[in-house]
Amino acid sequence: MRKTWKLAVLAITLAASALAGAQQIKARFGTSLPESHPQTLGARKFAELVEARSQGRIKVAVYSAGQLGSDMQMQAALQGGTQEFTAPSTATLAGLVKDFGVIGLPFSFASEQEADAVLDGPFGQKLLAKLPARGLVGLAFWENGFRNVTNSKRPIVHAEDIAGLKVRTMQNNLYIDMFGGLGANAVPMPVTELFTALESRAVDAQENPYTVVHAQKFYDVQKYLSTTGHAYDALTLLVSKKFWDKLSAADRQAIQDAAAEATAYERRTSRELNAQLRGELTRLGMQINDVSLQERARMREKLQPVIAKYTAGIGEDTVHDFFAAIDQARKR
Ligand code: EAX
Numbered sequence: 390m391r392k393t394w395k396l397a398v399l400a401i402t403l404a405a406s407a408l409a410g411a412q413q414i415k416a417r418f419g420t421s422l423p424e425s426h427p428q429t430l431g432a433r434k435f436a437e438l439v440e441a442r443s444q445g446r447i448k449v450a451v452y453s454a455g456q457l458g459s460d461m462q463m464q465a466a467l468q469g470g471t472q473e474f475t476a477p478s479t480a481t482l483a484g485l486v487k488d489f490g491v492i493g494l495p496f497s498f499a500s501e502q503e504a505d506a507v508l509d510g511p512f513g514q515k516l517l518a519k520l521p522a523r524g525l526v527g528l529a530f531w532e533n534g535f536r537n538v539t540n541s542k543r544p545i546v547h548a549e550d551i552a553g554l555k556v557r558t559m560q561n562n563l564y565i566d567m568f569g570g571l572g573a574n575a576v577p578m579p580v581t582e583l584f585t586a587l588e589s590r591a592v593d594a595q596e597n598p599y600t601v602v603h604a605q606k607f608y609d610v611q612k613y614l615s616t617t618g619h620a621y622d623a624l625t626l627l628v629s630k631k632f633w634d635k636l637s638a639a640d641r642q643a644i645q646d647a648a649a650e651a652t653a654y655e656r657r658t659s660r661e662l663n664a665q666l667r668g669e670l671t672r673l674g675m676q677i678n679d680v681s682l683q684e685r686a687r688m689r690e691k692l693q694p695v696i697a698k699y700t701a702g703i704g705e706d707t708v709h710d711f712f713a714a715i716d717q718a719r720k721r
């Protein structure tokens with residue numbers, strides 16, 4: 390009797406796992422940055438949480454460092470439904486939905502906490518709501534962080550020191566004009582090509598948070614890091630709408646819950662690393678200098694025409710709402 394009971398349990402277990410196997414959903418998450426960067430660490434945490442929360446129904450395989458293509462290529466793959474997840478900079482996403490460009494307006498956020506409040510609040514939700522029309526679903530904002538200029542020529546002490554440098558920028562018109570506005574020669578390219586461009590001296594400079602400088606080993610090819618902090622950069626956790634639309638309500642909920650938890654982890658990791666990496670980059674041979682508040686204000690002043698141009702381009706209303714949301718966060 391007991392034996393029969395055991396066999397029945399075994400049969401049910403096998404049937405259930407066969408069913409789960411049949412229903413298993415496979416997804417690919419591509420990042421442009423290496424394993425040690427919070428973008429990929431966040432993707433790995435997200436994959437683990439999605440699998441746990443879906444009781445193993447959904448398996449997310451992570452491909453780091455541009456193995457599936459550049460940010461722009463991966464966004465297109467999500468739109469086409471040939472890739473499921475990615476988390477690009479809002480600056481590259483702005484090529485598809487111009488409103489996302491607002492995040493990169495120079496010298497807007499004063500702290501990560503302000504960015505969290507704006508991005509997690511109604512303003513950020515409104516931005517995400519614009520994605521489904523372009524074949525994408527936005528789950529959350531992750532952190533890339535405050536961007537600093539590195540270069541092989543000289544420390545940037547004054548705003549004028551940027552002039553004449555060949556600076557790689559992201560593939561985003563605002564960033565191209567921002568560095569053009571400071572007198573640099575802006576050269577847009579995907580981050581996946583950047584190390585080689587710096588090493589071969591095709592460009593003199595680039596701008597990215599400490600975490601990217603470290604993960605991409607730019608310390609091997611760039612001597613100077615100057616804390617311009619000219620823009621805060623967020624990443625958008627994206628899922629292909631074609632994939633999303635096929636999921637059950639329970640699977641979507643599992644993914645959303647995993648996204649919320651992975652977001653807290655990604656931001657915490659980014660902040661912890663940024664706090665440690667300044668010392669680490671110095672140890673690795675970089676010469677780091679702080680750019681004064683006064684010089685940063687002068688840079689912002691020089692960029693007024695660029696800010697005005699992109700305010701018109703992105704839309705007065707969006708830009709107004711953006712700064713109102715920052716003001717509100719600041720008053721908290
Ligand atoms: O998507 O391109 C860049 O410099 C970005 O910081 C990075 O790829 C994040």
